[in-house]
Amino acid sequence: ETGVTQTPRHLVMGMTNKKSLKCEQHLGHNAMYWYKQSAKKPLELMFVYSLEERVENNSVPSRFSPECPNSSHLFLHLHTLQPEDSALYLCASSQALGKYEQYFGPGTRLTVT
Amino acid sequence: GENVEQHPSTLSVQEGDSAVIKCTYSDSASNYFPWYKQELGKGPQLIIDIRSNVGEKKDQRIAVTLNKTAKHFSLHITETQPEDSAVYFCAASKRGADGLTFGKGTHLIIQP
Numbered sequence: 112e113t114g115v116t117q118t119p120r121h122l123v124m125g126m127t128n129k130k131s132l133k134c135e136q137h138l139g140h141n142a143m144y145w146y147k148q149s150a151k152k153p154l155e156l157m158f159v160y161s162l163e164e165r166v167e168n169n170s171v172p173s174r175f176s177p178e179c180p181n182s183s184h185l186f187l188h189l190h191t192l193q194p195e196d197s198a199l200y201l202c203a204s205s206q207a208l209g210k211y212e213q214y215f216g217p218g219t220r221l222t223v224t
Numbered sequence: 225g226e227n228v229e230q231h232p233s234t235l236s237v238q239e240g241d242s243a244v245i246k247c248t249y250s251d252s253a254s255n256y257f258p259w260y261k262q263e264l265g266k267g268p269q270l271i272i273d274i275r276s277n278v279g280e281k282k283d284q285r286i287a288v289t290l291n292k293t294a295k296h297f298s299l300h301i302t303e304t305q306p307e308d309s310a311v312y313f314c315a316a317s318k319r320g321a322d323g324l325t326f327g328k329g330t331h332l333i334i335q336p
Contacts, residue, residue: 113269144323153228154268154313156323167323201267211256211317213324215267 114138115216117202123222124192132187132219134202140214141207143185145177148199148218160185161208192223226251228316230327238335243304245330247314248296254316257297258324259288262311272299301332309334 114137124130136143145157159167160179174196176188185202199220203213227250237243249257255276260268274281274288274297281288285304290297301308311331315324 113267115267117267146323151328153326153328154315154324156325159323169323203267211258211324212270212273213258214270215260217265217267 113214113216115202115204115214117200117216117219119219120217121220121222123224124189125224126192126194128192129188129190131189132200132202132221134185134187134216136183136185136202136204136214136216138204138206138214140204141182142205143179143182144203144205144213145185145187146201146203146215148201150198154201158187159208166208189221192221194223197221197223226254226316226318226325228314228325228327230314230330232330233328234331234333236333236335237304239304239306241304243299243301243308243332245299245312245314245332246296247298247316247327248294249316249325250295251316251318252292252295254318256317257288257290258315258317259286259299260313260315260326262313262329264310268313304332304334306334306336308332 147155158177163179178186199218201218202216205213230247258273262268287300311329314327
C-alpha cells in the first residue's frame with residue numbers, strides 16, 4: 112500500500128452522465144496530481160495541485176474538472192465524456208512541489224459507453 | 225518540452241538471467257530519473273531513482289545508471305525472479321517542473 116487510495120476502482124458511464132473520481136492520501140503530502148493512462152501511451156499528466164491550489168493544467172478538455180478541497184483529498188469531476196476518454200485515471204501525491212518522489216494510487220478504470 | 229523514449233516495449237528473459245531496460249530523454253535540464261513498476265490492477269510503484277549528480281545507484285538486485293552526456297539512463301535487474309514480471313516505466317523531471325514525463329513502458333516477462 113502506498114498511502115494513496117482511489118474510489119471507485121472501476122466506473123462505467125454513458126456519455127451524458129456526470130460522475131466523480133475521488134483520491135485520498137494519508138501521507139501528509141502537500142501536492143497531488145491526476146494522470147491519465149491509456150493503452151500503449153505514456154502516462155499523461157493532467158492536473159497538479161499544491162496546497163489546494165491548481166498550479167498546472169496540461170490543456171485538458173473542460174469536460175474534466177478537478178477539485179482539491181484540502182491537501183488530503185482530490186476529486187476529478189467528469190461530464191459529457193467521449194469514448195476515447197476511457198482509460199485508467201491515476202492519482203499521485205508528493206511531499207511538496209519540487210520534491211520529486213511521487214506515490215501513486217491504484218487508479219480508477221473508467222469506461223465510457 | 226521533455227520527451228522520453230523507452231526500449232524495448234516487451235522483454236522476455238529466463239528466470240535467473242539479467243534484464244536491462246533503456247531510456248533516453250531530450251531535455252538536458254532534466255535532473256531526476258525515477259523508475260516505476262506497475263503490476264496488474266495496481267498503480268505504478270517507485271522502485272528506484274537517480275539524480276543527475278550521480279552516475280549509478282544500486283539497491284539489492286536492481287540498479288540504475290545515468291549517462292548525462294548521452295542523455296540516457298538504464299534499469300538493470302539481476303537474478304530475475306517470477307515476481308519481477310510487470311510493466312516498468314522510466315520517467316524524467318527537472319527543477320521547476322511539477323510533474324513527471326514518462327516513457328511508454330516495458331512489459332517484462334520472466335520465463336520459468
